[in-house]
Amino acid sequence: MENRIEILLEKYSHSRRDSLIPILQDIQEEVGYLSEEAIVIVGKHLGIPTSKIFGLATFYNQFRFEPKGIHHIQVCHGTACHMLGVVSIIEIIEKRLKIKAGQTSRNGKYSLEVVTCIGACSQSPVISINGVYYSKLTAERIKQILEEIMGE
């Protein structure tokens, strides 16, 4: 992975602090998440303490710090989904999979991400698992979906 990140940093060879966010976005795109190793390399490259990089990265919802699970669940928390009770859907997922938003389960099978509006408001509440959408969710339905992926 070190290599992939270093290649990626080549195009930022003269940059400083202001390119931090684009660099982090590129790494996430390439590797799927911001590992400790990646943050250390970027810190050295830009001369910024890792605490500052981590602080900035955690400010934005878009960055994750663990690799995605085999089943990557994205839950929309836009206004429409919020109004239609997505919070309780998130709670059900967190409880069933024993992970919190932003985390990946220990066995690497599941990960959960809460995202801002994914533009399917008429279908609220909506989630996607590895890019497949599930809409107009109810408590019953989400439990059923979870059983299905857990049974695989």
Place this chain on the structure above:
Amino acid sequence: MQFNIEVNNRLIEVRKGETILSALYRNGIKVPTLCNMKDLSPTGACRICVVEVEGKENLVTSCSYPVEESMKIKTHSPRVVKARKTLVELLLSNHPDDCLYCERNGCCELQDLAIDLNIRERRISGKKSRHKLDLSSPSIVRDPAKCILCGRCVRVCDEIQSVCTLDFLNRGSKTIIGTAMARDLNFSSCINCGRCVMVCPTGALHEHGYLDEVLDSLNNPALHVVVQYGPAVTVSLAEEFGIKAGKDINGVINAALRKIGFAQIFDTAFGADLAVMETVELIMQRLETGEGFPVISSCCPAWVKYAEQFYPDILPYLSTCKSPQQMLGSIIKSYYAPQNNINPNSIYSVAIMPCLAKKFEAQREEMTHKAISDVDVVITTRELSRLIKMYGIDIQNIDPQTPDSPFGTRSSAGKLFGTAGGTTEAILRTLHYRMTGKELNSSKWHDLRFVSGIKEIPVKIGGKELKIVLANGLTGIEKLVEGILNKTINAHFVEIMTCPGGCVNGGGQPFKSGDKDVKARTRSLYEIDEVDTIKAAHKNPLINELYEKFLEKPGSDKAKQQLHTCYTKRDVLL
């Protein structure tokens, strides 16, 4: 340029360009602050310092707003007071309700604000934050539930200490202060200096206390409990009892410790004398070959950890001498114990220090051999004051006593280790004797006293010119270390103290003391030196006796085994 502005219907004189707050302070008008820090640029984050400016719709933050000509200000109008009160109530809305059990009970800025603003009930109630305590560090406890996000710790660690361990993590209501990758403090780049503890307004950052361990050991008949106290402690403790800053109560401390039940009482300044003897030997050896310079001090454990993490290449230059605390600890168990037919395993060795990093140092693996640690536990000046109060000792009414043999005499040079520049001064006195065979006419080195920041100071000994560098605090330390590494800075001896002012201003010292108090402590150390008869380590008869009976001579194999160590690169997230 100066002009007048009107504050609370009275004219005050202000300077162009200064902030409203600084003008108010100079004129004796008090406005509360939280996020504001002396000598650092304002952030305007907490808004507690708001005042009303005529003609402005919104209240302005006085800490960041500059004075303007013909301004009319109200600092305590009903509107201002109400705004401040609401802000504090909001801070309290999710704050834990356990003041009684808090480290900072009685000296908490949030508590003070609540009292001053007459907050008597919880009108706004928020979800309590449920962050877990971080107890990983031997020096510092983090309790994020008590954090009010003023950001003072982040700024002191970045801007004064150059360590940058902390930052704001997450966003909005989830914001907390944390380290890179949200690691526990002990696995971060923190050097345990405790500057963040000193500036924290609440109990969110506090020292890792060990009073329970000390009490348990005192009550354990199988243990022989000995204690040593650092040079800065005796000139600082008085403040905890409302006595004037800088008063030396060394004798009273001896008496109090004896009353509490410590079997033997030792003065770390004796360890400092030993450190001088060994460091001077090291310098003498290098002078012979002219190689291996500079010798860099290693008596400050926070600086040592800084070097291990950020500049491992500098480690070969670090003096191999252990710090005075560890040297004394080591000979207590290896010399005092057998001399008195005590099994070193049954000695429990306590050190009272002005410092939080010393807690970490005592637990370093290099400081334990065959399961025997040089020092078993370190408590601070603050913890000592609690211990004394716990035992109901009235320090105003006990007679001073002296410390115990075989380490009962110290030189006043050893005492100087408590202040920045003092270590060097102590070393030069003995170095002068070793280089010239003659004692100094005047033992004072004025150039080394009250130095601010990093300074190169040439000194003459005999016919030879030696170059000394003092680093009083870590601000700008990168430049110094890089200069040494690329040979643009050539020195013979470099003293580095992490705390500005040295250990008198350490992270274990009384809270709420200002610059003036710290200066008073330093002056007191110099006064002790002024009147003392033994002014140099090599003139301490008990040091010489210790070498005769046990350590042979400075730099001997025996001395190396007991008093020296080495440091290696440390991997943490920088």
